[in-house]
Amino acid sequence: MDKIGRNDICSCGSGQKYKKCCLAKDDLSASRRREEEHAIQTALSWLEERYPEEVGAVVHYDFMDEPDEERTEAIDDLSPRLEKAVSVNIGEWLLADAELDINGKDVKAHNLILGKGGPPLTAHGRNWLQELANRPLSLYEVREVTKGKGLILADMVRPDHPPVEIREKAATNFLTVWDTFGARLVWQDDSFVMSGAVYPMERETALDCLSEIKSELEHEEGDPALDRYITTSIIIDYWLDSILETKPLPELVDASTGDKLFLTTDHYRVTDWQEFERILSEQDDVDGDRDEGWNRFVELEDGRCRSSASMVQKGSDSLEVFCRTPRLADEAREWLGNIARDTIRYKIREVVDPRSEKAQESAKPLPEPDIPKHVQRQIIHQYLAKHYETWIEIPLGALKGKSPREAVKDKKLRPAVVELLKSIDQLEARRIEQTGGEPFDVTFLWERLGLKR
Known part of the structure; x- marks a missing residue:
């Protein structure tokens, strides 16, 4: 978030300039926050200096719950952001809740800090640490x-x-x-x-x-x-x-074959483009040309077609054949070997997991749609209105096969209905964060089901 300027309109909604509204209050809060942070760091440094073994033990056994080797490695591999979060949470827990084993007795860390012989603290700093311990x-x-x-x-x-x-x-x-x-x-x-x-x-x-x-x-x-x-x-x-x-990545499966999805590209050297083009033009299950590339397709029972292999020229003498799975690539390689004969030479295969970073990095960004954003939002709102109009009558697996209207009458299922409504609210809020505009208001669902937000 950008820092607000002194002459900007205050974000509190008063309509006044920031310097005449909340600036003084925010400056005081920032000053106090710095004082609180100083008190926290002073107290933690004092604890670690005087009771290093006791602090290490209580963090290892009580906060971390005595992690095994695998868990310890996971802690070491945390991102800088999460590593900082763990450090902050451990620090506050030490000051507010931890009990150190001092000569066989459990002693609250905050009693050591705020008691006789503790570190020098300002009045506000002491009050803040005491408040942490109280809450x-x-x-x-x-x-x-x-x-x-x-x-x-x-x-x-x-x-x-x-x-x-x-x-x-x-x-x-x-x-x-x-x-x-x-x-x-x-x-x-x-x-x-x-x-x-x-x-x-x-x-x-x-x-x-x-x-x-x-x-x-x-x-x-x-x-x-x-x-x-x-x-x-x-x-x-x-x-x-x-x-x-x-968390394991979701397993992706090719809908046509049931095989695991692994993006497979076979690389060929073309020795005679003219003959290769002629051969492909004679195939009933191939569309395309050298400029646009070729697609080998399979006709489905409903009359639709699905691509089984895509072929694109790369350079003056190279051909790439792309398939969704290694099995489809094997079939394409055998098929090409039978029809193309000596016009091409197989070189190497490249297989990429579509869930991998490599696949994500090489993916082309989606083009911006031609439809104006306000029209897109209007279409989405119309779709959601139609969808949620009948939602309360639809049997749902999360409600043991009952519709929300039926489930809300069951005391055991009513909390699940509430959770579904809350999840819809959350999804809408997250969608708006990404796309902008106004969230779709599902208040009417709560009202129709007789529930309070």
Whole structure:
């Protein structure tokens, strides 16, 4: 996001210039944030200097949950962005929740820092560290986003708590309604803010995390300290799993053969172009010419045709034959050997996984459509309106074969209907981030199903 100028209109919506509106408040917040960051770094440096072994042990065993060799390698291979996120989250966890083993006794790290003999801190710095220790980590759902201003978050672990308004500008640029993440909310001046450590999760992961938290808390007697430990540990575990797991790429299959899709290019040397062109022109299942290239096709039962091989001249004496799978390439090579005889010579084969970086890099960008963007958006809105008009009557696998209208009457399936509606909201918000325009409003679906957002 570009930095707002002093004479620009303030982003808060007041209509005033920034210097006469929120500049002083933002400067004060920035100054306090620097003071808070200094307190955090001072406290962490002090801890690591005086208790290096204890800090290393508690991070390894409690935060990282004693990772095996494979998991340790995954941690080492994290991107710089995720590596920084892990570092920030570990640091805040040390200051707010960690217990160090000091001479056989578990001692809260923040008690060591804020107690007698702790590091020198400003009054505001001490208050900030104390506030971090007072506020538990929890799982939150975004209920509302006001760009450039803040968020309204609902505590998923404590649904009886009312949603909270958060003063947070940066996150409003990328968060959308129903996004989920772990965070610590801290009271600052006259409102809540996010402390700094964030544990973002896909919604499905967050719901699994919430389910495990509830399951574990059901077996406890309501000890606040134990509840906090359980909730914090599970959120950290699920977040670490989500960033460390290696997700297999989806397997792509050729629709016509059922074979795995591997883009296969055979390279040939052409010794007699004139004869080769004549031979191809006599084939009933080949279209094209030397300038545009040739396609060998297969006629389907419904009368349509599907390409089985594409042939393109490359240079004065080279031919490339492209097929979607190695088996199709083998068939094309045998076919060419039978009809072209001595006019071509096979040289080498190149096989590329379409999911690979090489395939992505070589892919040509899609051309901009001729239809104006406002017309494209209008067409999309018309399509979505038609689609969602009948959506509530369509049986869905996610609802055990029932339609949303039927499922909403079932107490066990009603939460699944709500989740589907939330996923639609999220998809629309993400689509608009990429394409611009206005999101398609599905409020009418909630209303027709008798549900509250």
